[in-house]
Amino acid sequence: MGNPKGLNKSNSQADIKSLNILHEGWVLKKKRKKMQGYAKRYLILTKEGILTYSISPDKPTRDSIEIPHASVISSQHHGTIHVDSGSSVFHLKMLNPQDFSAWRSQLKSFIPERSSGQARRIYVVTDDSTDLMSVDLNPLFTASDSMNRLVAEIKKQSALLARKRAEKGVTGEVLNMFSWKNEEAELNATLQTLIDSLAAEHANFQHVLESRVPRVFGGEGMMSSIKSRVQGDGRYAQSRHSISSFATNFEDDAIFYDADAADNTDIADEPETSSRDVSSAASDASASEEGDDDDSGDENATEKGVGNGKFRTRLPAKVSGDEVSLFSMLKKNVGKDLSTISFPVSFNCPLSLLQAAAEEYEYAPKLLERAGKTEDWIQRLCLVGAWAVSSYSSTKLRASRKPFNPLLGETFELYRNDGKLKFIAEKVVHQPPVVATYAEGNGWKAYGCNSVKNKFWGKSLELIPDGSLKVELADGDIFSFKKPSSFMRNLLAGNKYLEHVGELTVTNESTGARLAIDFKEGNMWGGSSSRNLVAGFVYNNKGEKVTEVKGRWSDNFAIQKDKENYQVLWEANEMPPNSQDHYGFTYFAMSLNEITKDMEPFLPCTDSRLRPDQRALEEGKVDEAEETKLAVEGAQRERRKKREAEGKVYKPLWFHKQNDDVEWQYGAPGGHEYFKKRAEVVDAGPKKAKDVWGDLPEIFTMQKS
Structure with missing residues (x-):
């Protein structure tokens, strides 16, 4: 499709005037090399369905595509249109919503209509509308x-x-x-x-x-x-x-349909169209109109927008340390609680259990905010369930490496300046390890504690969650969770992978309605394609089935709207192309241990980002990480012995228990709350931050050898 109707790169846009222009104008086009962003280009669509672009109307044509023989995908929410002929791809972003509507309408006129005879064609839609792509399968x-x-x-x-x-x-x-x-x-x-x-x-x-x-x-x-x-x-x-x-x-567990797709209507409860992404892209467009799409980009660029900040898209070093057989370690410690065993640092990935708990909140702001806004109790319950399922998606490429076990008193904050997510976690009990968490966003808050028990089954290791988690919406609805077990498979031989198996139950404690989701176990003959499936039902307060849900915990989650249509409530973000080289981390996970300049002065000395052995592993310094890990853990043992000798009982910094309550409550006795204190620290400024935090324990000091 690179040379339709006799066009070539020597043609100027002026030469195309003879081809009956249907629509034309300025757009932003993504450059061909990665990390180069968008540049302003002049686009022309002819009545024959030929789409061309150039640097300006009087410059030669750079490339052209025949729309009737191409696939076209658009996203109204992001203001983008993607045209693919197989040999050429145009990634376009419109300058404003009006341009987007005009271009989409014109391009759509060249897409063949569906017919009953097209039994094996797909039509792909974006997050917000049924749209333009048709592919013969x-x-x-x-x-x-x-x-x-x-x-x-x-x-x-x-x-x-x-x-x-x-x-x-x-x-x-x-x-x-x-x-x-x-x-x-x-x-x-x-x-x-x-x-x-x-x-x-x-x-x-x-x-x-x-x-x-x-x-x-x-x-x-x-x-x-x-x-x-x-x-x-x-x-x-x-x-x-x-x-x-x-x-x-035919029907299949993995085939979903967007509700109302046939009518070209938007998915219910989707956010309204915004031109924010379009305008921000325009501001980032190349200032030079003469810039070439093939200009070499910055190979060292490592930033990616996450929340309101810019965070890295890869770690400082690839997976480090020789992989040690987990089976051999388990065999030597049969019957022991694994939380009491000190594993070599090569068993770890450069995140703590506190940060792993924060990973579960990647999709919380969008899903829980939507849950708080809808008055449909079924939709609300399923949106909370969608978040519960999404919390597992970050583990789909994780195998045998585990997070660092936090030190007693270690904390981790996740604070997005847009106000949509505040998260704090603290290690409140050392043995067995217990992590208390609290998070809040627009119209919701979530709180609880978690611990993990384990069983070794020979070929696999079962991780059994033990703890409580609740989500509270602004109008008072409270949802509680019961989570399934996780299994590390093929410890003895074969490709290791993580699988979650069992029932996840989300209960509305205010009404008694519940959502029961079955995390299905993969089968031998189905291979990897049979894994990660989830399916379940919504039950009302009388225990009657109301509707069905299904999806994959690694990819998506949908609710049944009628006999043939499912509404997709959640879809996972794309994994980084270099994820396998970086412990199977998502973009979100890669940002968690990063210390950006704006946060550095205000972090408390107990934050996981400041843990030296974890930092050394992240930087690929395995020997240093091993040595530091032993020293840090040795110092912790000395503090515990001293505390026991003095008859003192450890008290967490930011969580407490009320009477004999088994649940940990956010806030220390006396009303001290982490985010109130953090606000005071920020107001005081970088020079006084340490004084405002007060006398926090220096838990990352190392035992002298």
Whole structure:
């Protein structure tokens, strides 16, 4: 599509006047190299459906795409339009909402209408509207069908082999019978042939997938996301950009539909359209009209907007330290509580348990604020449930590394200046480890404590959550949670992965209504495509089923609106393309241990960001991290011995218990609250911050060797 209708880069936009211009104007176009941002470009759409751009109306055409043969995706909320021909991609951002509406309307006129005969086409929508993309998936389904037949035949041959073994009495050792050996060898050869054929079909399937599904959001990241959602039975699952319609009759656990998609209406309760993203992009556009799209960017750029600040998008160093067998450590400590064992630093990732608790709040501001605004009790319950499910999404690429066990008295704050999220966590009990948390946003607050018990099952380690968590909305509705267990799989051999299995129950304590979500266990034959599924039901206060929910804890969560339509309540952000090199962290996780210049003067000396062994590991200094970890933990033991010798009882800084209550309450005795104190510190300024914090314990001091 790079040279439609005889156009080439020598054509100026003036030459295109003869092609009957339908629409034209200035837009922002993303440059081709990563991290370069947007630049102002002149866009022209002809009546033949040819879209071209150049630096200015009198400059040569840079590239062109035939819209009838391309995929087009738009987002009204972000003011963006993405056009992909397969060979060229235009990432466009409009200068204002009026331009967005005009361009979208014109482009949409060239997209073929859906028909009943298009049984295997998808139409992709954005967060806020049914929109423009149509992709023919017939070749994809053909390739998938071939794989499905091979998988079925492999299952059949495997069952036959197992039955033959049972008939011959072979239960683990092959009998020395010539006829049986020949028969078994023949069956094994058949299986191997089928497996080889399956591998070849998979390669073909992958090729078809990459050639048919457009790479509209940045290369490998989007493609890997799409691949992960194509199920083993050949059906296309919910993508991050919401598949709005599948004109087929089959059903599948992983296929979602946006409510009211057929009517091109917006999803209920979605935020109103805002031009904030458009205007901010305009201010960031290149000042030079002559800038080339192929200009080399800054390879060292590491910032990404998160909240109201700019945070890094990768850690200072990649995964550090040799991976040690967790199985070997567990084998040596059978029957012991793992929280009492000091693991080598190579078992850790550079986050503390306090920061891991903060990870659960990545999607809380949007989901819980929406829950507080809606008066529909079902929608409210499901939005709170969507947040509960979303809290697991950051773990999808985590395997065997665990967060640092915080020191007693260690704290972590997460404070976004836009006021949509304030979070504080503190290690309040050393053995067994208990972390107390409190968070608040616009119209909601969440509080509770958590601890983890564990069981070693030979091939896997079960992590059993023990604690309480509640969400309180501004009108008084309170929701409590019961969480499922997590399993670290394949400790003995194979690819390690984390899986959450069991029931997550969200109960509205004010009404008795509840949402029961089953975190399903993956199966042997389904492989990774069968993992991470969740499904459940909403029950009213009489215990009657009201509606259904389903999704994947790693990707999305949706509520059933009618027999065929589901409304997507939450979708996970894209993982960083370099996530595997950085402990499987999300962008949000990568920001948690960063100390930015604006926060540095005001952090209390107990904050996890200041822990030296964790900082050393993050920077790739494994030996220093190991040595420092031993010294920091040794100093903690000395403080505990001294406290016990003096008959003193440790009192947390920012949480307390009332009488014999099992739950930890936010605020220290006497009414001292962390965020009130923090406000005083900020008002006092950097030079007086330490004095205002007062006499906080220096918990990160190290024991002298």
